[in-house]
Amino acid sequence: MRCSPTAGAALMLCAATAGLLRAQASSTPLPEPPESPRFASWEEMNVLAHGLLQLGRGLHEHVEHTRRQLGALERRLAACGPTCRGSETTGVPPVHPHSPGIAIGGEVAPEILRDLQTQLKVQNGRIQQLFLKVAQQQRHLEKQHLRIQHLQSKIALLAPNHLDNGVTQPTTKKRLPKMAQSSRLAPNATSLHRLPKDCQELFEDGQRQSGLFQIQPQGSPPFLVNCEMTSEGGWTVIQRRQDGSVDFNQPWEAYKDGFGDLQGDFWLGLEKMHCITGDQGGRLTVKLQDRDGNAKSLRFPIHLGGEDTAYSLQLTAPVASELGVSVATPNGLSLPFSTWDQDHDLRRDLNCAKSLSGGWWFGTCGHSNLNGQYFHSMPHQRQQRKKGMFWKGWRGRYYPLQATTMLIQVTEDAEAS
Known part of the structure; x- marks a missing residue:
């Protein structure tokens, strides 16, 4: 069963995920365990980049969906007027009873919903920026991969018996404007x-x-x-x-x-x-x-x-x-x-x-x-x-x-x- 998260939970999820993505996009690498040092392979980096892209897309869609729900609730409250109480507020995300601008009896002020929407818009913008950064990093990784392959092909030419009796299968390279x-x-x-x-x-x-x-x-x-x-x-x-x-x-x-x-x-x-x-x-x-x-x-x-x-x-x-x-x-x-x-x-x-x-x-x-x-x-x-x-x-x-x-x-x- 698919559950719809509350607005408060959505904000917490967005904030936590944005922090995680910023940590992943940071240029400072995490120290590797001393007992098994190794460099990440191209396949691992590619999987990570694709995973971050999917996560960014999912968060972006989730924030947009929650923002549309809050907009619908705000329109309903505006149409209902300040007398909405009790069961008429069903479906409004729960908030702390002592928050300013909220009635104890269950009335939720439209100002609170607009404030939540503003916060979601800000988080949505941050997630979109992180998504673009991850996409940029993936393109950078792909370019680096092509350069590595080109260097590997040059190194292979230095190996003994490379110019053998057969025709060597080529690897994918960037365009070469002159004869290599x-x-x-x-x-x-x-x-x-x-x-x-x-x-x-x-x-x-x-x-x-x-x-x-x-x-x-x-x-x-x-x-x-x-x-x-x-x-x-x-x-x-x-x-x-x-x-x-x-x-x-x-x-x-x-x-x-x-x-x-x-x-x-x-x-x-x-x-x-x-x-x-x-x-x-x-x-x-x-x-x-x-x-x-x-x-x-x-x-x-x-x-x-x-x-x-x-x-x-x-x-x-x-x-x-x-x-x-x-x-x-x-x-x-x-x-x-x-x-x-x-x-x-x-x-x-x-x-x-x-x-x-x-x-x-x-x-x-x-x-x-x-x-x-x-x-x-x-x-x-x-x-x-x-x-x-x-x-x-x-x-x-x-x-x-x-x-x-x-x-x-x-x-x-x-x-x-």
């Missing part, structure tokens, strides 16, 4: 002979395990890449989206240099891609995954120009149609790269990167964008969904994909599929 480099050298970084120019050459040298490796394309300084070794050779991963840990709505310079984490979500960088493919061209593989676990793989030949061409993709007719190039440009069937601060798309009346999200080889805004906004759940609004990662030729423009991976391979026959 490993603090440990790749397996081939200490080799005395020259570095391979790409993952395919590494494969031809006998490497059959995927992982992080140092490469050095001709005319380029060395840099770290993620190589995926298959029965068809070595592929360089140039893009990966799998958990939304990195913000891909970046400006031109970020897309040129690269950003993210090679063991998580990342964009390798347009300049690095151009250095790898050079004038030879190669093949591009695009792996797509929807929210039901279905997968789709596309492969087509590409040739990537330099920055003087806005890193344009030279396309064959079928691929051009897939990416939204309906007519040939002065340079043939080509598609320049666009970002919100450098608009090179084929729409003269619209900035596709600004209208949608991220940087991409936009045709007319509606055919593909694998660098769009990452959605952890399906948005309800159609206009919001089109800002996500989509490939119109597979699941449609308004279906945000769950994961994508892009890989390139330089081959002697770039037209091979």
Whole structure:
């Protein structure tokens, strides 16, 4: 059975709870027992924060409920007049008989009720402030948790054999505006002979395990890449989206240099891609995954120009149609790269990167964008969904994909599929 507390009991409960919450929110920690010292874990702090939030909500609702009851009693007394006695005062919270302004015979003055209401309003305000402080502390804890995870990932890179033969699963991180480099050298970084120019050459040298490796394309300084070794050779991963840990709505310079984490979500960088493919061209593989676990793989030949061409993709007719190039440009069937601060798309009346999200080889805004906004759940609004990662030729423009991976391979026959 649910019991309704009296106004006096409610005030005592509110005052005691407010004091408890102030003690919990105090910056001075309680001393720990000397026999079992330990630090509170993230899970314990999170449980405590959620518990305090629930307590604050409950107290807030309780005070509001009691204040409405007192307001109803005050209206009844005002309508009844000063002659209300005895049974007509049933339901009025009991008070001390010698309190000023209260008749011994049972009459409760409206001034007392208004005073109680004022006190409840004050307590309600204090509880609301404490509730906001607890919510702020929880957000602070969540940010600290993300920082701890980021530091833990850096520490893990220092451990022996971290760059092993497998691909390490990433942890959730805050967005990284620049490419995060490993603090440990790749397996081939200490080799005395020259570095391979790409993952395919590494494969031809006998490497059959995927992982992080140092490469050095001709005319380029060395840099770290993620190589995926298959029965068809070595592929360089140039893009990966799998958990939304990195913000891909970046400006031109970020897309040129690269950003993210090679063991998580990342964009390798347009300049690095151009250095790898050079004038030879190669093949591009695009792996797509929807929210039901279905997968789709596309492969087509590409040739990537330099920055003087806005890193344009030279396309064959079928691929051009897939990416939204309906007519040939002065340079043939080509598609320049666009970002919100450098608009090179084929729409003269619209900035596709600004209208949608991220940087991409936009045709007319509606055919593909694998660098769009990452959605952890399906948005309800159609206009919001089109800002996500989509490939119109597979699941449609308004279906945000769950994961994508892009890989390139330089081959002697770039037209091979």
